[in-house]
Amino acid sequence: MRFILFGQADTLRELVAQHPILADCVEIRHAEQAVSNHEKPSVALRQFKQSSMRLAIDAVKTGEAHCVVSAGNTGALMAMAKFVLRTLPGVDRPAIVSFFPTLKGESAMLDLGANVECDATNLVQFAVMGEAFARTVLGIRQPSVGLLNVGEEELKGKEVLREAADRLRNSILPIRFHGFVEGNDIAAGTVDVIVTDGFTGNVALKTAEGTSKLITTFLREAFESSLLAKIGYLLARRRMNNLRARVDPRRYNGAVFLGLDGIAVKSHGGTDALGFANAIGVAADMTIHGIIDKMKHDIAAVQSASSQEVEGKSE
Amino acid sequence: MRFILFGQADTLRELVAQHPILADCVEIRHAEQAVSNHEKPSVALRQFKQSSMRLAIDAVKTGEAHCVVSAGNTGALMAMAKFVLRTLPGVDRPAIVSFFPTLKGESAMLDLGANVECDATNLVQFAVMGEAFARTVLGIRQPSVGLLNVGEEELKGKEVLREAADRLRNSILPIRFHGFVEGNDIAAGTVDVIVTDGFTGNVALKTAEGTSKLITTFLREAFESSLLAKIGYLLARRRMNNLRARVDPRRYNGAVFLGLDGIAVKSHGGTDALGFANAIGVAADMTIHGIIDKMKHDIAAVQSASSQEVEGKSE
DSSP states (O other), X not given: XXXXXXXXXXXXXXXXXXXXXXXXXXXXXXXSBOOOTTSOHHHHHHHOTTBHHHHHHHHHHHTSOSEEEEOSOHHHHHHHHHHHHOBOTTOXXXXXXXXXXXXXXXXXXXXXXXXSSOOHHHHHHHHHHHHHHHHHTSOOSSOEEEEEOSOSSTTOSOHXXXXXXXXXXXXXXXXXXXXXXOHHHHHHTSSSEEEOOHHHXXXXXXXXXXXXXXXXXXXXXXXXXXXHHHHHHHHHHHXXXXXXXXXXXXXXXXXXXXXXXXXXEEOOTTOOHHHHHHHHXXXXXXXXXXXXXXXXXXXXXXXXXXXXXXXXXXX | OOEEEEEOHHHHHHHHHTOGGXXXXXXXXXXXXXXXXXXXXXXXXXXXXXXHHHXXXXXXHHTSOSEEEEOSOHHHHHHHHHHHHOBOTTOSSOEEEEEEEETTEEEEEEOSSSOSSOOHHHHHHHHHHHHHHHHHTSOOSSOEEEEEOSOSSTTOSOHHXXXXXXXXXXXXXXXXXXXXXXXXXHHHTSSSEEEOOHHHHHHHHHHHHHHHHHHHHHHHHHHHSSHHHHHHHHHHHHHHXXXXXXXXXXXXXXXXXXXBSSEEEEOOTTOOHHHHHHHHHHHXXXXXXXXXXXXXXXXXXXXXHHXXXXXXXXX
């Protein structure tokens, strides 16, 4: 693996020099500008064409880099990546996907916030893209896909969900569609891919993060609340560390803008070296397993299935 | 407190006889029918007029009972309660509210699933009703109210949320409106009342339940995974039990159909005596603190504020 680092060349050179092992695999490119976190996406797009973020995305467009990983401003990265890399043929809107621990292993969910409102076509495309993500990044051979709803019954929930479910049940599609799932199915790992609109997905993701923080805070308070509990913690410490590792957000760092004609991964801004390495790992997995070609193929299959269905109905 | 129990009189009599303390405060009414869990709400409404559920709701309507608590079919209870008790003047749609533990204490959230799609007027009414609930059941003097969104900025999210927020910021309203909150603010306890549509609220509630189950399962596995960890657990057991009590779902049992002209509380079907007692406690708190009159007063204030605003604009 080789890296091109975009940013203040002097600063980068000093940092890289501290790790001699990087000398042969890192190339530094100076960027005059940097997109700060409070910059609006539209402004970033127009006024930051010489920023480290933009130059890194441009490198993917020209083919010089296989993928881009950034811990910067999410909205700016999304806007620039969409503008420079363009969406895949047949994809109406890119979505943000990420993965997380479940009772059964790991699952992926999308959209996590790129599209506040979605129609049935968007949701079907998210299902196809998310399935390709689960195959390439999570290594699941035939991922199951569920549509997030407020009940498992076919008649429940919003009209747009029933329409998307009808289309995903179409057996011509190369997707193992499970049907509707509910909020508790996310952590249960009932399906490998959870499909939802960007509003619901964002609320669900942040609700899970908040709940996780609540319980671990209560747990820490319980362990610190008496001498016996403290000794108990010391004895159980190794296993507690295993538990912590299982839900460590750094392991699940790396949200992907899926549906672009290029690979762009967003790292949490506040992560450390381990977390950022995992985000790079996500980008590398997607590159090595050729996710872009797989998605192009699958999206074409969906379009063909839809048109066959239309023809079938009109006969 | 006195109870009227509706159901199979013979069975109820046997059960009550086992607790002599109940002899003076319990009255038994026989009901020929019982609404099962798979019954559709529309069918329950038409064909189960002599059911225990319906007779209990009728008792609230006639004034014989102050409130009804049921652990039965949610949809049927909602449909019957709405039909018999009617909605409060000025309330377009009742909502389901419940409360849960947070880092700061307890908060309430609504709607948890009664209304899959909501407009700005519904959300403003939910805010008023939820605020009254937090005052009467949670005992918070001036509850803060937040609107669930995908970002805290005023321009983010859905149009309907921006419209509801604009109206809630109107200083004439008797509500301490915090503004937008995100999914992680639910467990953080950023506000006392979270307002959202029934789809998002249901997904958030179930996502939190699923996450909580995931972490406690991981925790149990960690404690059982080695002898040292087991000993550690024994030493910390008392504090661990405190932790369990803090997040015990039985403490938070009792979802309320808010916005009806009468008090109807839904208990979890799978709860035990402690959980059901808590649901009764919720109904009692609402009765004692006169929540119905408070809501009538507040809803009238909102309507008056809205019409003043309209007059103000047309001047």
